[in-house]
Amino acid sequence: MMIVMKQGATKEEIDHVVDRVEGAGARVHLSPGEEVTVIGAIGDREHIARLELEGAPGVDRVVPILKPYKLASTQIRHGERTVLDIGGRKIGGPHFSLIAGPCTVESRDQTLETARVVKEAGASLFRGGAYKPRTSPYAFQGLGQEGLRLLAEAKEETGLPIVTELMDTRDLEPVLEVADVVQIGARNMQNYSLLSEVGRAGKPVLLKRGLSATLDELLMASEYILKEGNEAVMLCERGIRTFETAYRFTLDLTAIPVLKEMSHLPVVVDPSHAAGRRDLVTPLSLAAAAVGADGVIVEVHPAPEEAICDGPQALYAEDFAAYVAQVERAADLAGKALSAV
Numbered sequence: 001m002m003i004v005m006k007q008g009a010t011k012e013e014i015d016h017v018v019d020r021v022e023g024a025g026a027r028v029h030l031s032p033g034e035e036v037t038v039i040g041a042i043g044d045r046e047h048i049a050r051l052e053l054e055g056a057p058g059v060d061r062v063v064p065i066l067k068p069y070k071l072a073s074t075q076i077r078h079g080e081r082t083v084l085d086i087g088g089r090k091i092g093g094p095h096f097s098l099i100a101g102p103c104t105v106e107s108r109d110q111t112l113e114t115a116r117v118v119k120e121a122g123a124s125l126f127r128g129g130a131y132k133p134r135t136s137p138y139a140f141q142g143l144g145q146e147g148l149r150l151l152a153e154a155k156e157e158t159g160l161p162i163v164t165e166l167m168d169t170r171d172l173e174p175v176l177e178v179a180d181v182v183q184i185g186a187r188n189m190q191n192y193s194l195l196s197e198v199g200r201a202g203k204p205v206l207l208k209r210g211l212s213a214t215l216d217e218l219l220m221a222s223e224y225i226l227k228e229g230n231e232a233v234m235l236c237e238r239g240i241r242t243f244e245t246a247y248r249f250t251l252d253l254t255a256i257p258v259l260k261e262m263s264h265l266p267v268v269v270d271p272s273h274a275a276g277r278r279d280l281v282t283p284l285s286l287a288a289a290a291v292g293a294d295g296v297i298v299e300v301h302p303a304p305e306e307a308i309c310d311g312p313q314a315l316y317a318e319d320f321a322a323y324v325a326q327v328e329r330a331a332d333l334a335g336k337a338l339s340a341v
């Protein structure tokens with residue numbers, strides 16, 4: 001249920017409602033808006049209804065949250081969009097974010113060179129995997145702790161906040177030391193214990209859509225993180241499995257405006273994993289930006305032909321500045337400007 005307070009409701013009136021909701025065993029989510037405060041009461045609907053809060057001082061109305069994803073729903077923020085702040089870089093709202101870097105951290109040179117290039121071209125965050133979810137157990141699994149150390153060095157040199165994947169709760173502590181944004185990969189979107197754990201950790205999370213997950217399932221996955229009190233979540237469309245085999249995955253562009261209608265959370269797009277091919281990365285990025293994405297997370301490598309992982313889809317580092325200039329124009333069409341520090 002959502003308890004919408006009257007304009008000018010006092011702190012005492014708000015506290016009173018919060019106490020009563022908590023007293024009924026429900027969880028409270030407070031959303032102080034510009035004009036009115038909304039209190040989300042997450043719990044047994046019957047119990048909350050029995051409180052008859054309509055008559056309480058300062059309460060304007062009580063409305064049910066109809067969606068199963070309560071905290072992610074547009075409704076709970078009464079239309080306001082979430083804008084994340086990652087080390088001064090804004091994600092969401094009028095901002096368009098470029099998250100760029102290699103698929104995986106391979107070496108010191110490769111990591112630092114890529115970080116320098118993407119920073120110079122205007123990227124706001126640096127991506128790179130130290131723990132890699134690979135389809136084959138025989139494929140390179142990432143440098144692990146050494147990879148995290150190199151990411152920390154890249155951050156120290158460029159100042160770019162780090163986005164890196166967490167696959168296993170056992171690696172939570174070292175990942176949290178380096179990551180500014182914890183990435184939950186497509187294959188782990190429904191790993192509910194992992195989601196709850198990153199929720200409790202409180203670090204911003206980039207949650208990728210599962211290969212065959214519906215938007216409802218993606219939002220329910222985000223709910224596991226939000227429910228723990230972590231509100232810094234961005235969603236990522238990265239291509240889904242369809243009957244089409246001509247490219248790696250099908251980038252679901254429709255998901256972007258629809259997710260933004262369903263949820264207040266920022267939506268970024270990964271054109272690299274969707275395409276699987278470098279030549280498709282730019283057109284897909286332009287389309288994503290034009291349709292209102294809040295940013296892209298894109299793979300870049302100084303020498304893609306030598307990359308250990310996902311080389312065919314990596315942009316050449318030397319082409320990255322030209323790519324940014326094009327994407328910036330498409331973002332402008334959707335009323336967004338590149339997010340800067």
Ligand code: PEP
Pocket residue numbers: 103129133165184185186187208238270273
């Ligand atoms: C990645 O971004 O490195 C990755 C493995 O992506 P996904 O989980 O979308 O396959």
Ligand code: MN
Pocket residue numbers: 103104273299309310
């Ligand atoms: Mn990759």
